[in-house]
Amino acid sequence: MSNLFLLLQEKYFLPANFSKMFRFCFIFLLLCCAGGYAQSDSTHHRDTVKAVLLEEVIIVGDRPLRNKTNKPLANLEQYLEKANAVNMIRRGGYAWEPLINGMATERSVITIDGMRIYGACTDKMDPVTSYVEITNLEKANVHSGQAGSAGGATIAGSLDLVRKKNTFGAKSLKGIAFAGFELNNRQKILGTGINWQSPKTYSSIDLTFRDADNYKAGGGEEVLYSQFTKYNMSAIAGFKIDEHQHIEASLIYDHAVDIGYPALPMDVSLARAYIGSVEYVRHHISSSVHQWQTKLYFNDVTHVMDDSKRPVVPIRMDMPGWSKTAGFYSRVEGTTGGNNWKLNISGHHNYSLAEMTMFSNTPDEKDMFMLTWPGVQTNYGDLYGEASLPVGHNLKAVLSAGLALHNNLISKESGLESLKIFYPDMSRSKTRLLKRFSATMQYNKNHWLLDAGIAYGDRAPSVSEGYGFYLFNSFDRFDYIGNPGMKNEKSVSVNGAAAFENKAFMAKLSGSFFYLTDYIIGMPDNGLSVMTIGASGVKVYGQLKSAAIFNTSLDVNYQLTEKWYWTNKLGYRRGTGYGIGNLPLIQPFTYASAINFKVKAFSAELSMNGAARHNKYNSDFGERALPAYTVFNVMASQRVRLAKTSLQIKAGVENILDNNYTTFSDWNRVPRMGRNLFINLVVVF
Amino acid sequence: MKLLNVFLLGLVIVLFSAGCSKDKDPDPINETEGLQLVTTLSNDNHKVNIYTKSGKLQTGYNEIFFQVKDAGGNLVDNALQLEWMPVMHMSSMSHSCPASSISKKENTRSLYKGFVVFQMAGSDMEYWELTIDYSVGGTAYEAKGNIQVLEASKKVVQSFLGSDEKRYVLALVAPSEPKVAVNDMTAVLYRMESMMSFVPVDGYTVKIDPRMPGMGNHSSPNNIDLTQGTDKLYHGKLSLTMTGYWKINLQLENGSGTVVKGEPVTEGNEGSSIYFELEF
Ligand SMILES: [Cu+2]
Ligand SMILES: [Cu+2]
Numbered sequence: 001m002s003n004l005f006l007l008l009q010e011k012y013f014l015p016a017n018f019s020k021m022f023r024f025c026f027i028f029l030l031l032c033c034a035g036g037y038a039q040s041d042s043t044h045h046r047d048t049v050k051a052v053l054l055e056e057v058i059i060v061g062d063r064p065l066r067n068k069t070n071k072p073l074a075n076l077e078q079y080l081e082k083a084n085a086v087n088m089i090r091r092g093g094y095a096w097e098p099l100i101n102g103m104a105t106e107r108s109v110i111t112i113d114g115m116r117i118y119g120a121c122t123d124k125m126d127p128v129t130s131y132v133e134i135t136n137l138e139k140a141n142v143h144s145g146q147a148g149s150a151g152g153a154t155i156a157g158s159l160d161l162v163r164k165k166n167t168f169g170a171k172s173l174k175g176i177a178f179a180g181f182e183l184n185n186r187q188k189i190l191g192t193g194i195n196w197q198s199p200k201t202y203s204s205i206d207l208t209f210r211d212a213d214n215y216k217a218g219g220g221e222e223v224l225y226s227q228f229t230k231y232n233m234s235a236i237a238g239f240k241i242d243e244h245q246h247i248e249a250s251l252i253y254d255h256a257v258d259i260g261y262p263a264l265p266m267d268v269s270l271a272r273a274y275i276g277s278v279e280y281v282r283h284h285i286s287s288s289v290h291q292w293q294t295k296l297y298f299n300d301v302t303h304v305m306d307d308s309k310r311p312v313v314p315i316r317m318d319m320p321g322w323s324k325t326a327g328f329y330s331r332v333e334g335t336t337g338g339n340n341w342k343l344n345i346s347g348h349h350n351y352s353l354a355e356m357t358m359f360s361n362t363p364d365e366k367d368m369f370m371l372t373w374p375g376v377q378t379n380y381g382d383l384y385g386e387a388s389l390p391v392g393h394n395l396k397a398v399l400s401a402g403l404a405l406h407n408n409l410i411s412k413e414s415g416l417e418s419l420k421i422f423y424p425d426m427s428r429s430k431t432r433l434l435k436r437f438s439a440t441m442q443y444n445k446n447h448w449l450l451d452a453g454i455a456y457g458d459r460a461p462s463v464s465e466g467y468g469f470y471l472f473n474s475f476d477r478f479d480y481i482g483n484p485g486m487k488n489e490k491s492v493s494v495n496g497a498a499a500f501e502n503k504a505f506m507a508k509l510s511g512s513f514f515y516l517t518d519y520i521i522g523m524p525d526n527g528l529s530v531m532t533i534g535a536s537g538v539k540v541y542g543q544l545k546s547a548a549i550f551n552t553s554l555d556v557n558y559q560l561t562e563k564w565y566w567t568n569k570l571g572y573r574r575g576t577g578y579g580i581g582n583l584p585l586i587q588p589f590t591y592a593s594a595i596n597f598k599v600k601a602f603s604a605e606l607s608m609n610g611a612a613r614h615n616k617y618n619s620d621f622g623e624r625a626l627p628a629y630t631v632f633n634v635m636a637s638q639r640v641r642l643a644k645t646s647l648q649i650k651a652g653v654e655n656i657l658d659n660n661y662t663t664f665s666d667w668n669r670v671p672r673m674g675r676n677l678f679i680n681l682v683v684v685f
Numbered sequence: 686m687k688l689l690n691v692f693l694l695g696l697v698i699v700l701f702s703a704g705c706s707k708d709k710d711p712d713p714i715n716e717t718e719g720l721q722l723v724t725t726l727s728n729d730n731h732k733v734n735i736y737t738k739s740g741k742l743q744t745g746y747n748e749i750f751f752q753v754k755d756a757g758g759n760l761v762d763n764a765l766q767l768e769w770m771p772v773m774h775m776s777s778m779s780h781s782c783p784a785s786s787i788s789k790k791e792n793t794r795s796l797y798k799g800f801v802v803f804q805m806a807g808s809d810m811e812y813w814e815l816t817i818d819y820s821v822g823g824t825a826y827e828a829k830g831n832i833q834v835l836e837a838s839k840k841v842v843q844s845f846l847g848s849d850e851k852r853y854v855l856a857l858v859a860p861s862e863p864k865v866a867v868n869d870m871t872a873v874l875y876r877m878e879s880m881m882s883f884v885p886v887d888g889y890t891v892k893i894d895p896r897m898p899g900m901g902n903h904s905s906p907n908n909i910d911l912t913q914g915t916d917k918l919y920h921g922k923l924s925l926t927m928t929g930y931w932k933i934n935l936q937l938e939n940g941s942g943t944v945v946k947g948e949p950v951t952e953g954n955e956g957s958s959i960y961f962e963l964e965f
Contacts, residue, residue, distance in 0.1 A: 139909065147915070158753045325903065358900065358929070360899045360930065362930070365899055365929065366928065366929050366964050367929040368900065368927045368929030368930075369927060370926060370927040370928070371865075414865060417865065417866035418865045420867060421906060421924040421926060426868065469926075484824065527906070528906050529903045532929070533900055
């Protein structure tokens with residue numbers, strides 16, 4: 001059951017001596033290329049171990065049940081939102097878009113068990129996180145900046161959703177069934193799963209169903225078009241070849257229909273993903289090579305936007321999008337001379353296509369059609385390694401480096417021709433070299449853990465930024481045009497963290513600063529005529545000389561008595577761009593505090609969270625000032641055991657005071673949910 | 686079994702030879718392939734078969750092809766001094782329209798071509814008549830007949846009085862198959878000297894502003910106004926950002942930069958008085 005709980009881990013790595021690191025990276029890459037890593041005696045260290053240590057330092061006191069997550073059956077977005085590095089852009093009740101360190105999905109890499117997936121929506125209505133369910137996952141690893149960026153080139157960081165791990169073992173068959181209800185939007189949650197294991201095989205399958213009506217904001221105002229229905233199926237099967245080898249196949253099928261997006265002018269009639277993989281794992285290869293893991297994967301995403309539920313629109317339209325990705329990775333982990341290292345070779349191919357058909361209001365006039373993503377291929381190959389070096393007794397350096405080849409190719413002739421309207425000389429194909437590295441120093445003594453790091457990374461423009469064709473942004477109300485000729489966006493970042501922990505008390509202060517050059521952002525072009533009826537203008541993606549983003553967070557947890565546990569969290573970000581002032585969608589000062597009472601199988605929690613006034617906004621991107629708010633929640637949970645069956649009941653009230661509020665990350669300032677009563681039941685048998 | 690094989694073999698041979706004989710073409714080089722017959726004009730000696738791509742004549746620019754056949758049905762490939770004269774007989778008067786000279790189509794033996802710009806469609810009462818004059822072996826001939834000119838479904842020709850008190854005919858030539866792309870745009874411009882005489886106009890500029898009236902009258906970027914090329918036609922670039930119905934607002938500017946017809950599209954003015962239409 002505890003698998004249902006998502007453990008959020010945030011990993012911070014920190015760079016050290018710059019020139020040493022550079023030399024190391026260079027040698028490292030050479031070694032990779034030569035394939036001579038196994039014999040290499042160079043002093044590699046294991047960052048992951050230390051990073052996990054750092055995590056454990058933070059999480060140890062947190063039993064899964066006591067995890068800051070209130071509801072076991074909350075959606076994945078609500079889980080992710082608890083991470084310090086993560087904010088969620090909310091366009092309605094469904095499919096929130098994760099921001100990592102204040103940066104949206106173009107600047108981060110989101111993977112599911114290391115698999116790359118590209119959303120199929122030109123309007124970011126389907127981030128990767130929307131195609132999975134909490135039942136599919138064990139945890140989410142959030143890496144800030146370049147550290148742990150095995151998934152590929154990134155600026156902000158990476159988010160890897162780790163699937164539930166099954167194991168071989170004594171024969172057993174376990175089942176789980178769960179049900180939930182939320183009063184505010186009448187959300188029904190139902191699900192079941194079966195888990196089988198034996199010494200030679202394992203398999204599991206689970207099904208989840210969610211169905212919600214419109215939710216009501218504080219004060220009872222109904223937020224129209226916020227309904228959704230989602231079906232999710234996940235299956236996994238493993239087979240042991242011998243003592244040290246096994247293969248695993250997995251499949252996620254996610255199917256959502258009738259999804260409303262109150263913040264947008266259109267809804268979604270279908271969002272569907274098939275996510276499949278086959279993996280071969282071999283461990284104990286030699287004394288220095290622990291594990292070799294190779295995965296082949298494929299995923300297919302379909303996203304159909306539709307406005308048939310909206311009574312009044314300037315013009316009716318259909319906007320379907322498709323994205324297919326095939327890829328692989330092969331990862332070796334080992335220890336040489338007491339130092340841990342990891343090497344990762346990966347590649348993927350994606351094809352993204354989106355189109356728009358508008359139905360004229362004039363009878364007998366032909367439909368208006370355009371390709372909004374002109375059939376863009378992304379071909380990507382990547383080499384990545386990480387290692388750690390002991391520097392002193394309590395000190396070590398953690399290093400990582402990656403090199404990637406990134407190619408975009410427009411495969412639709414008609415798509416290329418339409419983009420040539422803007423860029424007559426553009427070529428069909430564009431290839432880039434992407435580089436990244438990080439170095440972190442970690443100091444660990446007694447109750448203290450300190451780290452400091454430096455990193456460099458760059459990225460290619462996203463499909464929309466490079467090749468989008470009249471993509472309407474309903475927040476700033478501009479049509480956006482991609483720009484295929486842009487340079488790589490680059491980032492130099494520093495980060496640091498200090499954590500102290502003893503038996504009852506834990507505190508962690510962390511911060512990061514990103515200095516980005518050639519920062520990609522839409523810039524208004526007054527000479528262009530809008531395509532979307534009612535749009536304010538046209539923005540063409542361009543590059544700011546620079547931008548800077550500062551993130552900081554503080555966690556303080558205190559075990560007051562055996563029964564009482566108090567957690568606190570503060571966060572703040574600041575982002576500015578050269579010549580444009582504040583960057584949009586940057587979190588103001590926010591806070592959360594919870595007091596938890598637990599005795600035997602009963603626990604209860606009173607929590608509050610809120611934000612200060614949002615006044616560092618940018619009106620050119622549709623933002624406006626927001627007042628401060630505080631929201632209170634309460635919940636209680638009881639676990640009952642009956643023979644081999646365990647039942648957990650959790651119920652509570654969110655937004656007790658029924659506040660009507662909206663946050664910096666609410667698209668078009670759609671208000672959040674008002675008072676909500678929920679009950680979750682989980683039976684394990 | 687053997688019998689069946691023989692039977693099948695026989696069947697195949699029969700079918701094959703039938704197919705072959707059908708393929709036999711009396712005219713080995715079919716120079717009118719891809720063209721459709723519009724009408725036939727005839728005199729005592731010849732039949733003149735008129736073709737266009739669509740098999741129709743419409744208002745606007747028409748690329749017209751014809752062949753001359755003698756009484757024996759043989760194609761005449763040595764016609765000279767070719768000239769044509771389209772005339773519209775209206776109730777109160779008659780007038781002609783812009784027409785090109787006639788030449789033999791390159792790489793053909795017997796196919797003649799040219800273009801005619803009809804400013805208006807014919808009807809039962811008011812009709813177009815086409816006269817083709819030519820000579821073969823030193824003898825002059827004339828073929829004459831009524832032709833049907835239909836109204837094009839979209840506006841592709843403008844005939845107007847300019848502010849300089851001159852009458853102009855402006856017709857869209859290309860794109861004939863528009864795409865979501867930067868299209869090569871071509872037009873022809875004529876001035877009416879008299880009811881029966883139209884002459885090409887040199888050195889003007891045709892300013893274009895494509896709009897989608899069905900979508901807030903939006904425009905498109907990177908259009909290039911039409912200017913005269915060495916082929917005497919007017920060439921420019923037309924960007925179409927999506928399929929559908931487009932109205933290409935026009936302004937005609939003379940050699941000294943004075944607009945003689947058409948108005949800019951502004952907040953208060955949805956369209957110019959002269960325009961072309963495209964729908965695809
Ligand atoms: Cu969408
Ligand atoms: Cu349009």
